[in-house]
Amino acid sequence: MPILDSFLVDHVKMPAPAIRIAKKMKTPKGDVITVYDLRFAKPNKEIIDEKAMHTLEHLFAGFMRENLPNYEIIDISPMGCRTGFYMSVIGEPKNEEIIEAFKKSMQNIIDTNTIPEANIYQCGSCYMHSLDGAKKVAKHILNSEIVVMDNEKLNINLNKIDNNCNVDKNKIKIIGR
Numbered sequence: 278m279p280i281l282d283s284f285l286v287d288h289v290k291m292p293a294p295a296i297r298i299a300k301k302m303k304t305p306k307g308d309v310i311t312v313y314d315l316r317f318a319k320p321n322k323e324i325i326d327e328k329a330m331h332t333l334e335h336l337f338a339g340f341m342r343e344n345l346p347n348y349e350i351i352d353i354s355p356m357g358c359r360t361g362f363y364m365s366v367i368g369e370p371k372n373e374e375i376i377e378a379f380k381k382s383m384q385n386i387i388d389t390n391t392i393p394e395a396n397i398y399q400c401g402s403c404y405m406h407s408l409d410g411a412k413k414v415a416k417h418i419l420n421s422e423i424v425v426m427d428n429e430k431l432n433i434n435l436n437k438i439d440n441n442c443n444v445d446k447n448k449i450k451i452i453g454r
Contacts, residue, residue, distance in 0.1 A: 286431040288320035294418045296375050297426035299363065309369050310351065314426070315379060316361040317418060318452055321444045325359045329410025329453030331402065335392050336411060337362060340382035345370065376423045383415040410453035417452050 297314040
């Protein structure tokens with residue numbers, strides 16, 4: 278099985294909150310699609326509460342579209358590890374534009390009083406939300422500096438790693454609970 282690009286970066290070295298260009302590709306017509314790693318939590322040190330993550334999924338995708346109006350956002354999807362989101366965009370926004378939209382979206386989350394589409398008709402687990410938790414995550418982001426990750430510095434040497442997970446789960450900070 279091929280190794281996915283996201284597993285070729287050293288998660289131990291990843292800062293958070295941070296942004297990273299995870300991949301660039303071109304469509305058959307030559308349009309550039311840029312995939313961003315929008316990291317909310319430090320891998321293997323922090324994790325986003327599952328209810329807060331679900332609420333962020335509902336809110337963040339809409340707010341990022343509002344706050345990055347000059348680009349077509351194809352998709353914003355939560356990472357399975359619950360440390361952030363991937364965002365696919367048509368075009369090549371500058372890092373500063375992404376950071377500014379990220380910050381504005383966090384402020385929008387703090388300012389909102391509703392979770393859109395959190396009903397039985399539009400959500401597969403409408404009972405699993407926490408607006409309060411999402412707001413705690415947003416405050417966590419805004420109280421920190423959002424940095425730009427350097428892919429060169431995150432390159433991983435696959436020959437020097439083993440396949441053991443020696444993380445003490447009791448020491449993981451849960452953001453948004």
